[in-house]
Structures are given as C-alpha cells and as structure tokens.
Amino acid sequence: MHEDLNWAIGGEAGDGIDSTGKIFAQALSRAGRHVFTSKDFASRIRGGYTAYKVRTSVDKVRSVVDRLDILIALTERTVDENLDELHDGSVIIYDGERTEFSDFEAPDDVTGLDVPLKSLAEDAGGAIMRNIVALGAVCEVAGFPIENLDESLEKKFGGKGEKIVENNKEAARLGADYVTEEFDLAFDFDLETTDNDYVLLNGDEAIGMGAIAAGCKFYAGYPITPATDVMTYLKGRIENFGGHVVQAEDELAAINMALGAARAGARSMTATSGPGIDLMTETFGLVATSETPLVITNVMRSGPSTGMPTKQEQGDLNQMLYGGHGEIPRFVLAPTTVAECFWKTIEAFNLAEKYQTPVYLTADLAMAVTEQTFDPETFDMDAVEIDRGKVVDEDDISKWQNEKDQFKPHAVTADGVSPRAFPGTEGGVHMSTGLEHDELGRRTEDVDVRVEQVDKRQQKVTTAEEEEDFSYREFGNPDSDNLVISWGSNEGTLIEAMDYLDQEDVDVRLLSVPYIFPRPDLTEDVEEAEDVVVVECNATGQFADLVEHDTLTRVKRVNKYNGVQFKADELAEDIQEELA
Amino acid sequence: MSSNVRFTDFKSDKQPTWCPGCGDFGTMNGMMKALANTGNSPDDTFVVAGIGCSGKIGTYMRSYALHGVHGRALPVGTGVKLANPDLEVMVAGGDGDGYSIGVGHFIHAVRRNIDITYVVMDNRIYGLTKGQASPTSRSDFETATTPEGSKQPPVNPLALALSAGGSFIAQSFSSHAQRHTEIIEEAIEHDGFSLVNTFSPCVTFNDVDTYDYFRDSLVDLGGDDADYDPSDREQAKDKILDSEKEYMGVLYQDDDVQSYEQAHGVEGNMADIDTDGAPDGAMDLVREFY
Numbered sequence: 001m002h003e004d005l006n007w008a009i010g011g012e013a014g015d016g017i018d019s020t021g022k023i024f025a026q027a028l029s030r031a032g033r034h035v036f037t038s039k040d041f042a043s044r045i046r047g048g049y050t051a052y053k054v055r056t057s058v059d060k061v062r063s064v065v066d067r068l069d070i071l072i073a074l075t076e077r078t079v080d081e082n083l084d085e086l087h088d089g090s091v092i093i094y095d096g097e098r099t100e101f102s103d104f105e106a107p108d109d110v111t112g113l114d115v116p117l118k119s120l121a122e123d124a125g126g127a128i129m130r131n132i133v134a135l136g137a138v139c140e141v142a143g144f145p146i147e148n149l150d151e152s153l154e155k156k157f158g159g160k161g162e163k164i165v166e167n168n169k170e171a172a173r174l175g176a177d178y179v180t181e182e183f184d185l186a187f188d189f190d191l192e193t194t195d196n197d198y199v200l201l202n203g204d205e206a207i208g209m210g211a212i213a214a215g216c217k218f219y220a221g222y223p224i225t226p227a228t229d230v231m232t233y234l235k236g237r238i239e240n241f242g243g244h245v246v247q248a249e250d251e252l253a254a255i256n257m258a259l260g261a262a263r264a265g266a267r268s269m270t271a272t273s274g275p276g277i278d279l280m281t282e283t284f285g286l287v288a289t290s291e292t293p294l295v296i297t298n299v300m301r302s303g304p305s306t307g308m309p310t311k312q313e314q315g316d317l318n319q320m321l322y323g324g325h326g327e328i329p330r331f332v333l334a335p336t337t338v339a340e341c342f343w344k345t346i347e348a349f350n351l352a353e354k355y356q357t358p359v360y361l362t363a364d365l366a367m368a369v370t371e372q373t374f375d376p377e378t379f380d381m382d383a384v385e386i387d388r389g390k391v392v393d394e395d396d397i398s399k400w401q402n403e404k405d406q407f408k409p410h411a412v413t414a415d416g417v418s419p420r421a422f423p424g425t426e427g428g429v430h431m432s433t434g435l436e437h438d439e440l441g442r443r444t445e446d447v448d449v450r451v452e453q454v455d456k457r458q459q460k461v462t463t464a465e466e467e468e469d470f471s472y473r474e475f476g477n478p479d480s481d482n483l484v485i486s487w488g489s490n491e492g493t494l495i496e497a498m499d500y501l502d503q504e505d506v507d508v509r510l511l512s513v514p515y516i517f518p519r520p521d522l523t524e525d526v527e528e529a530e531d532v533v534v535v536e537c538n539a540t541g542q543f544a545d546l547v548e549h550d551t552l553t554r555v556k557r558v559n560k561y562n563g564v565q566f567k568a569d570e571l572a573e574d575i576q577e578e579l580a
Numbered sequence: 581m582s583s584n585v586r587f588t589d590f591k592s593d594k595q596p597t598w599c600p601g602c603g604d605f606g607t608m609n610g611m612m613k614a615l616a617n618t619g620n621s622p623d624d625t626f627v628v629a630g631i632g633c634s635g636k637i638g639t640y641m642r643s644y645a646l647h648g649v650h651g652r653a654l655p656v657g658t659g660v661k662l663a664n665p666d667l668e669v670m671v672a673g674g675d676g677d678g679y680s681i682g683v684g685h686f687i688h689a690v691r692r693n694i695d696i697t698y699v700v701m702d703n704r705i706y707g708l709t710k711g712q713a714s715p716t717s718r719s720d721f722e723t724a725t726t727p728e729g730s731k732q733p734p735v736n737p738l739a740l741a742l743s744a745g746g747s748f749i750a751q752s753f754s755s756h757a758q759r760h761t762e763i764i765e766e767a768i769e770h771d772g773f774s775l776v777n778t779f780s781p782c783v784t785f786n787d788v789d790t791y792d793y794f795r796d797s798l799v800d801l802g803g804d805d806a807d808y809d810p811s812d813r814e815q816a817k818d819k820i821l822d823s824e825k826e827y828m829g830v831l832y833q834d835d836d837v838q839s840y841e842q843a844h845g846v847e848g849n850m851a852d853i854d855t856d857g858a859p860d861g862a863m864d865l866v867r868e869f870y
Contacts, residue, residue, distance in 0.1 A: 030870065199869035209865050215853035218663050220655075241859050242848045244662055249688040253655040256648065256685075260628070260659025263646055264667065265851025268659070286649050379866045384858035404593070422851045423644035423660070423667055429622045431638045433647035442594065442639060 004059075005142060005189060006067050009131065010051035010081060011074030013044055020072075020131040021052025022371075023152040024138070025200060028056045029373050031148045032194030036061040036492075037202075037371040038565075040081070043225065043309045049077050058192055062337075062372075062492030063568045069189065070141055072134045079104040086110050091187065093117075093137050095130065113137065113183060120174040125167035132168050136175025144191040146176045199376050203341040203367040203489075206379075207297055208233030210345025211269050213384050216295070217243035218261035218268040220254040222276060225309045226365045227299035230271040251279035255296065259283060262292045263432065265391075265422030267349050271297035274316050275306060281323045284358055288328040290432040291410065291418065291457070293352035293389070295345070297361045299368045302563050311563030312366040314488050317542040320360040321517055329457045331359040331464070332516035336473065336491040338372045340514060342379055351468070354389040355417055355460040362516075364537065366565035367489035392419040397427040406430070408439040412452055416459025465518045472520050475510040482508040482579050483529035485555075487516065487543050490535050493566045500572035506579065519546070526551040533558055533578045537565065587616040590625070592642040598633060599707075603780030603791075606754030607701050608637055610778075611670060614764035615643075620668045627670050628657040630682065632708050633782075634674035634701040651682030654689040657696045663850040665841050668768065669696040676706050679715040679735045686737070690744040693772045694840040699764065700737065700775070701754075703782035704789045711785035721788060738820040741775045742813075742832060748774035749816070749832040753794050754781070759802065759828065766830055772839040779828075794826075802829035811835070 009020050021037065029035050036055045042048035053068075055061050068085040071078065073094045079086075086092075088109040094101065096114035106112065115137050117130035124133070132153070139146040153168045201209070208230050211219070219238060221231045235245045248254035254270045262268040272280065277298050287294045300316045302308035320332045331351050335344035341363055348359040392400060400408050400419040409430045411418045418439075421428025435443040436450050444450070464470075473491070476484075476498050486494055491512040501508060509529070513519060526532050526547065532555040534544035541557040548555055556578040560566055590612035598604050615625055625643035629635040631650035638645035644667075648656050657671040678686055678700045689698070705723070706712040712725040716737070720729035741749045748770040752763045760778065767774035779794045801808040801819070808829065809815065816832035841847065853859070 199866055201869040205869070212865060213858040213862050215855075215859060217850035217853065218659065220659065237865065239845075240861070242852075243850065244844065244846050246658070246662065248655065249684055252652055253658075253685055253688065256652040256655035257659035257662075259648075260646070260656035260661075261663035261850065262659070263644075263656075264626070264660045264663035265849070266663040267850075267853060268663070282649055283652065290646065376863075376866050376870075381858040381862040381866070384862070386853070386855045386857060388853075388855060423626050423664060424624055424849075424851075426623050429642060429644055431627075431643075431645035431647060433638070434649060435647065 004055070004057040004061070005069050005191060006053065006055050006065060007070045007138060007142070008051050008053040008068055008082065009072040009074070009134070010049065010078030012046065013042060013048045013050045014046035015050070015074050016131050017050045017052050019156060020135060021054060023149065023156055024135055025054050025371060026152040026155065027148045028054065029198045029200040030151055031144070032196035032198065033058060033191065034061050034198065034373045035200055035371065036063065038064045039369050041310045049081055051078065051081065056191070058194060063496045064565065066567055066569060070138055072138065073099065073104070075099065076103045079106050091141050093134055093141070111185065113141070113179065115175060115178055120178060121171050124171035124174055129168055129171035132171040133175035136172030137179045139172070140176040140179040141187050142189045142191050143187065145193070146172055148193065197376060198373040200371050200373050201338065202229065202369055202371045203338045203363045204229030204299065204369070205233050206338050206341035207271070207345050207361070207363065209379065210342040212238055212241055213342070213381055214267060214346040214349040215386055216267040216269050216349060217241065218258065218266040219243070219270065220246040220248045220257035221270050221272065222248050222251045222254050224273045224276050226301055226368045227271045227273045227276070227297065229368065230297060230299070251276040252283065255280040255283045258294055259287055259292055262294050263423070267353070269295040269297065271299065273299050273301050274303045274319070277316060277319055277323065285324045285326060285328055286434040287358040288330060288457070289434050291356040293356050294358045295348045295352055295361055296358055297363070300362060300364045308563045312364060312537055312565045313561060313563065314364050314537040315542070315561070316362065317516060317538070320362060327454070329357055329461050330517065331357060332362065333359065334362045334488050334514055334516050336488060336512045336514050338367060338370065339374055339378045341367065344514060346384055350385070350387045351464070354387050355464055356389065356420060357460060362488070364488050390417055390419050392421055392425070392428070394426045397421060397425065401427065402440070406440055409441050410437060410439050410453060410456070412439060412456050415463040416456050417463065461518060470515040470518050470520050473512040473514065475512065477507040477509055480507045480509040481530035482506065483525060483532045484508045484510045484535060484575060485513065485522065485532065485547060486510070486535040487513045488536070490537070490566055493568050493571055494535060496568035497572040497575065500569050501576060504576060506576055508575070521550060522547055523551045526553050526555070531579050532556060533575055535566070535571065535575070537561060585616050585621045587613040590615055590622055590642050592640055594639050596640045597636065599784050601783040602633070603703060603754040603782070604633055604701050606757060606760065607699065607778050607780045608640060610754065610757060610760035610764050611672070611699060612641060613761045614768055615668065615670070617761070618765055618768045624666065625668045625670065626660045627672065628653045628660065629672045630677040632674040632677050632706070634672050634677060637672045651677050651680070652685060653677065654682065654685045654698065658689060658692070658694050661694055661696050662841070662846050665695070665847055666849060671696055671698045673698070673700050675700060675702045675704060675714045675716040679737055683715070683735070687740060687744045690741050690746045690773055690775065692840045693745070693747055693837060695772055697764065697767045697774045697776065700777050701780035702777050703780050703786055705782050705786040707782045707785055718788065736820065737775070737777050738831060742817060742820055746775060746832065747772040747834040747837050748830070750774070750776045750830045751826070751828045752776050752778040753798055753828055754778055755791055755795065756828070759800065762802070763830060770833065772837060797826060798828045799825050800828050801831065
C-alpha cells in the first residue's frame with residue numbers, strides 16, 4: 001500500500017542511532033529500493049537528540065518529507081521531536097522497560113508496539129544489540145523480509161568476528177518473531193524488493209570518491225563538521241592509489257600543505273566548512289596569485305561564526321565569491337545532487353589545472369550528510385577525463401625560457417594561462433610568490449608589469465567562459481511562465497515540489513545552477529518568464545542578488561534559514577505564494 | 581643529481597636588498613654551499629620561505645621556490661616534500677615568522693618529523709617592519725613597541741623543538757661560515773626534521789645581539805676537539821636550558837626515529853598521474869557503497 005515508506009530511529013547521541021539507520025538504509029538499497037536518508041544531530045558526542053531518517057520507495061526519492069510511518073523511539077523525546085510527522089497509521093516501536101507508552105504525547109491513532117528491546121537483545125547475547133532487535137521488529141511491521149538485513153549486518157560487524165555477526169542476526173530475528181507472536185495486527189506496509197542494483201552514498205563520500213577518480217593524491221584537512229567525512233573517506237583509500245592524507249594542525253596549515261603539494265605537481269585538495277574557509281582565506285590569495293591549481297571544498301553549515309555546526313545553510317556564497325583582499329580570479333562550483341558532487345569534483349580538478357587557479361567546490365550540509373541511492377553506472381569511471389593543462393617537460397621547456405634560459409612560470413599568453421613546470425624538471429627552475437611578480441615570478445612594482453599580470457590572471461576567467469560549458473540543469477515545463485531558479489542541494493526537493501504544484505495546476509520551469517562563478521547568463525530566461533523565484537537556504541538571498549545583478553531584473557525570493565532543509569510540500573506552498 | 585654542481589649554481593642573478601652587513605648573507609651562503617656539497621642541484625631543490633627579511637631568500641637563491649605568507653612556510657614545505665619525497669626541501673624563516681606567527685606550525689612540523697631542513701635566521705628583532713620586539717628578543721630589550729623592554733622571557737626554540745620530540749636540533753652563526761655550512765650539511769643529511777636556529781645579526785636595529793656578542797659568547801660544541809655527544813638527550817637538555825651560556829653546533833640528534841615519510845610509507849612522486857582517466861581499480865570504490 002504505502003510504497004513510499006518513511007522510517008526513523010531516534011534517541012540520544014551515543015545510542016548507536018547512525019549505525020542502526022545505516023544498516024537499514026543499506027539493506028533497503030541492496031534490496032533494490034531507492035533510499036534517501038537524512039540526519040538530525042546535535043553538536044555533542046553523547047546525549048542530545050539524534051535521529052536518522054530513511055525514506056524509501058521503488059521510485060527515485062529526492063528529498064525529505066513531513067511524514068513518519070514507523071518510528072523506533074529510544075527516548076520519550078524522540079516522539080516529541082517527531083510529533084508533527086506522525087499520522088493515522090504510524091507505528092511507534094519502543095521498549096516498555098525503558099519508556100511507558102503513556103509517556104508519549106503521541107496521537108491516538110498511532111499504534112505503539114512495546115517490544116522488550118533490551119531483554120531480547122540480552123537473550124541474543126548482549127543489551128548493546130537492542131537497536132538491532134528493533135530493526136528486526138521494523139522489518140516485520142514493514143513487510144520487509146528480515147534476511148535482507150543479513151548482508152548489512154555482515155558488513156557492519158564482520159570485522160568483529162563471526163560470533164558477533166550471528167548474535168546480531170539472532171537479535172533481529174528475536175525482534176521480528178516478537179512482533180509476529182505478540183501482536184495480532186495487520187499493517188498495510190509492504191516493501192517490495194526489486195532486482196535493481198543501487199549504491200548508497202552521501203555528498204561528502206561522493207566528493208572523496210571524485211577526488212580519487214580525478215587523480216588527486218594529496219589531501220590535507222582539519223576536522224570540522226560537516227566536512228570531516230571527506231577526510232575520513234579518503235584516509236585508508238587514497239593510499240591505495242599512491243596518495244596521502246594529512247590531518248593538519250589547523251586550517252591554515254591544511255591549505256598551505258595542499259598548496260605545497262600542488263606546487264610539487266600533485267592534484268591536491270583540502271576540505272572544510274565556513275569557519276575553516278575564513279582561516280584559509282589568507283592563503284587563498286597566495287594560491288591565486290602564485291597561479292597554483294588547488295581544489296578547496298567548502299561544506300557549508302549555518303553561520304556566522306560557529307553558528308549552528310550541525311544545521312543546514314547556504315550562507316557562504318558571498319564568502320567564496322568575494323573572500324580575500326585584492327581581486328582574485330577563481331572558480332566556484334556548487335554541485336546540485338550527491339552524484340554531481342562526484343562529477344563536479346573531477347571538473348574542479350580539471351579547471352584548477354587547466355587555468356591554474358583555486359577552485360571552490362561547495363556542498364551544503366543537507367547534501368553532504370544525506371545518503372542517496374544511485375545506479376553504479378552514475379559513477380562511470382570510464383567516463384572520467386583528466387586535463388592537466390599546460391604542463392611542460394624538459395623537451396619543450398626552452399619555448400618558455402627567456403634569453404638567459406630562465407623559465408617563465410607567469411608568461412603572458414593570449415589565454416592567460418602560463419606553462420607549468422613541476423619541480424624536478426630540468427630547466428624549469430623558478431620561484432613563485434604572493435608578491436606581484438613579473439613573468440619570471442620575481443617581485444615587481446613596475447606599473448606596466450602589474451597591469452599586465454592582473455590582466456593575465458583575469459583573462460583566465462574570460463577564456464574559461466569561452467571554452468567551458470557553464471550551463472544549468474533544467475526541469476519542469478520549458479514553456480512555463482513561472483521560472484524557479486535554485487542552486488545547491490535544493491534541486492531534488494524542487495523536483496518533488498513540482499509534483500505538489502502540479503496538483504494545484506501550477507507549472508514551473510526549474511533551472512538548477514551548479515556554477516556560481518563563472519555562471520550561466522540567465523538574462524534571456526528571466527526576461528521570458530512572467531514570475532521569477534529564486535530558492536535558497538539563506539536569509540538574504542545571495543544567489544538571488546547575483547541573478548538581479550546579471551539580469552537587471554528584480555526577482556522574488558524564497559529563503560529558509562532556520563537550519564533545516566526545505567521539504568517538498570512546504571517549498572511548493574512557498575513558491576505558490578510568491579507566484580500568486 | 582649531478583655531482584658537478586657548484587654552490588654558485590644556487591645563486592640567482594638578483595642582488596639581495598638586505599642591508600649591507602646583514603647576517604642573512606652568510607646564512608644564505610652556507611645554505612647554498614651545503615646544498616651543493618651534499619650533491620643537490622637547483623632542479624631537485626625546493627626552497628620555501630615566509631615573510632620578512634628571511635622571506636626574500638627564494639628570490640636570491642636559484643631553485644624551485646615558493647615565497648609564501650607569514651609564518652606558514654613549514655606547512656608548504658610539508659606538502660612539497662610529501663608530494664615528491666625526491667626533492668630536497670629546505671624551509672627558511674625568521675624568528676618572527678617561525679616562532680611567533682608560525683610557532684604552532686613549528687611544533688607540529690617538529691613532531692611530524694618530515695625530512696625537511698628548517699633554517700631560522702634569528703636576529704632577535706623585527707627588521708623589515710623597522711625594529712619591533714620579536715619572540716626571541718631579550719625581556720629587557722627596548723624597542724619602539726617595548727619602550728621598557730617586553731618584560732616577557734624570550735622563546736627558546738631549541739627547548740620547544742626538544743620537547744616536541746625533535747630529532748635534529750642545531751644552532752649556528754652566520755658569521756662562522758665554515759661551521760655554519762657544516763651544520764647545515766648535517767641537517768640536510770639527517771633523515772627527519774632538522775632545525776638549524778641560525779644567529780643572523782641585524783646590523784640596523786639590534787645593537788645588543790651583535791656579531792661581536794655572538795663571536796665572544798657562543799660556545800661551539802662541535803669542531804675538532806669537542807667531546808660532545810649529540811645523541812645524549814639529557815646532556816642536550818642541560819645545554820638547551822642553560823641560562824648562562826649559548827651554544828652552537830648540533831645539540832641533539834636522534835638517528836633512530838623514523839621520518840614521517842618512512843613511518844607512513846610515502847615515497848612516490850604524486851605528480852605522476854594517469855591522464856587517460858580514472859586510476860585503475862577506481863570502479864571498486866563505487867562497489868564499496870553497495
């Protein structure tokens with residue numbers, strides 16, 4: 001009946017919420033169902049409310065919704081936090097030994113299933129497995145064959161030995177059996193399995209995977225929510241491809257290490273979140289003026305200052321566009337889906353090396369920690385292209401030397417891109433500096449050389465605009481008078497919001513823009529539309545400002561900045577209001 | 581590396597703008613000689629510097645080089661070395677660059693023990709900004725920003741390095757050309773992080789820590805008739821914490837600890853990547869998410 005099932009486990013941080021959620025999400029994915037997960041977490045290690053939500057369907061799912069069908073409530077607060085999402089027919093699984101159902105303020109038409117999670121877990125070998133007992137119960141309630149959990153349990157606990165795996169399988173079975181034996185209830189959930197072949201990953205992981213695919217071999221970073229998963233992903237994997245991860249002492253060190261590796265010729269990256277970008281901004285200027293290819297990933301969270309580290313926002317756009325003193329050529333890419341995180345990372349490395357500039361690659365928290373299912377072919381490694389730009393070797397270096405055989409790393413060229421000699425290249429010896437410099441890289445205050453070098457660096461942007469395809473992705477009705485523009489992770493939610501709008505007989509044309517700078521010129525699109533709405537997760541409408549700047553036309557704005565990502569139905573309502 | 585490299589090959593055709601008589605001339609000459617004497621060539625050498633008088637060194641030397649931002653030269657050197665361990669990486673800094681704004685990076689570079697040579701041109705003053713107190717200035721040293729002295733004890737870089745697990749800790753004097761060159765040669769040959777704190781007098785702003793002062797007071801632990809054993813940590817500690825005297829030479833050297841590169845198995849040149857597409861085996865990365 002309910003083909004689209006929404007499930008959550010909630011409790012205190014430290015209750016094993018994440019791993020339990022992941023086990024279920026992976027099981028669903030392996031069973032050929034689409035999955036979209038979201039996390040509600042607090043900035044603390046133990047205690048504080050945490051939830052892991054899984055939305056699953058046979059069809060592609062792209063966003064979170066305001067509905068919960070099955071909830072494992074490890075604490076009373078879990079129910080309170082999700083009260084609005086419970087509905088007629090929702091099921092709450094709880095442990096009566098820990099929480100009385102009467103403690104919950106749950107709606108009357110919600111079914112509570114008291115499952116002795118802890119004691120059943122003890123029967124299976126240890127109280128720690130109570131979440132797995134609950135998962136078994138969920139499978140039974142949802143009509144999802146429990147065998148589907150087995151592989152996930154093996155993956156999660158295989159490293160701890162066969163005994164632990166078996167105990168966990170037993171725990172799940174005890175939970176399922178308990179539901180069958182103790183409750184005479186008919187649920188109308190029926191989770192169909194399919195032969196579809198999916199992988200399940202989040203934006204941070206896709207960025208890490210994209211980096212390795214692009215040939216990135218050096219990563220230096222400092223842990224910060226929500227970017228840390230990029231480093232965690234790379235550590236232990238990049239080494240298999242001849243690379244290395246350094247956990248630096250701070251963000252200043254991280255970007256400088258990455259800069260050093262890039263100058264030595266490696267494809268190099270660092271990743272951080274807003275506060276880290278602030279610290280890196282000093283060196284960002286050096287990267288740009290020394291014309292060093294570098295990818296800087298900014299996984300945005302709520303700011304300013306330390307803001308809300310575990311909450312969603314798209315508030316750093318201006319920082320990435322304008323951060324740093326002086327005028328600095330740069331690229332800013334903003335993938336719009338988890339899959340695009342992979343492909344845009346590869347593109348970021350190519351742009352960085354082709355144009356010898358820093359590239360900001362930005363994801364937002366909602367995309368970085370959200371796991372989604374994809375066909376494995378979405379990440380087709382055979383389709384990866386590598387462009388290292390103008391690298392010169394011993395044989396052709398003489399073309400780029402002056403009459404004294406000195407190499408010109410900042411040679412003025414028509415396209416603004418100079419030759420690049422990796423250290424160790426005979427005849428390529430040169431220095432680079434953050435000071436204004438001549439073609440040889442040597443300090444200068446010569447007025448003409450200054451202008452020449454500034455123009456040369458800016459020329460790279462112009463060249464890229466001519467050579468690259470900085471376009472947008474388009475959805476909805478191409479002939480609609482209603483134009484909706486978004487960037488970053490809102491694309492998926494907007495695609496689903498269009499279904500809601502459709503029910504209200506409202507059609508829209510959606511442009512999802514993955515390039516912040518340079519970006520596609522939207523003037524014609526805006527002029528053709530009757531109403532233009534720009535959707536983003538910040539208070540002031542930073543992208544909307546850019547659209548107005550580019551098109552000289554006022555646009556409407558839908559902004560959300562309470563720390564929570566948009567939900568499809570809510571977004572549809574907001575858009576409809578603006579269009580009215 | 582070619583064996584016929586001469587130290588003048590490491591000289592650029594730019595004339596230094598250091599003040600006449602500046603200690604940095606001697607410091608740099610020793611660096612160039614030591615690089616040549618240890619068989620390095622400009623093509624295989626990378627010199628990183630930060631900001632200040634010391635930061636200009638990349639302009640005056642001839643090698644691959646980066647003149648970076650204030651205090652961050654060591655992280656840059658770390659990245660260069662890890663990306664291509666075949667390069668000889670030398671980092672130069674001043675006392676302000678290395679022990680004030682960059683002191684955090686200094687401690688961590690020491691404890692990482694990456695195989696780079698760090699030469700600090702210590703003149704105990706900020707020269708390029710025209711004479712303010714530096715972290716190694718004496719507590720009673722009067723400057724424009726410390727008219728009554730800083731009333732804070734100076735940083736002891738050797739003690740910081742020792743406490744952070746430093747595996748090569750040396751002190752040198754730019755005016756003792758031969759000894760200075762020898763010490764830097766030893767630093768280059770050490771397999772791990774090497775600190776060479778080099779007294780490099782500022783003839784313009786510092787009238788206390790002068791050539792004469794160092795010439796008269798420095799005690800050389802090396803040389804022909806010395807019986808100092810740099811592998812003795814306790815002895816090194818006594819010398820480093822000695823408040824009566826200052827020493828030059830290799831104060832401490834531990835040849836038994838592994839360098840970062842050895843410990844982490846970092847050895848390839850990361851500049852080499854497959855330009856045909858994603859590396860072999862990349863599809864396995866996707867399969868992991870099954």
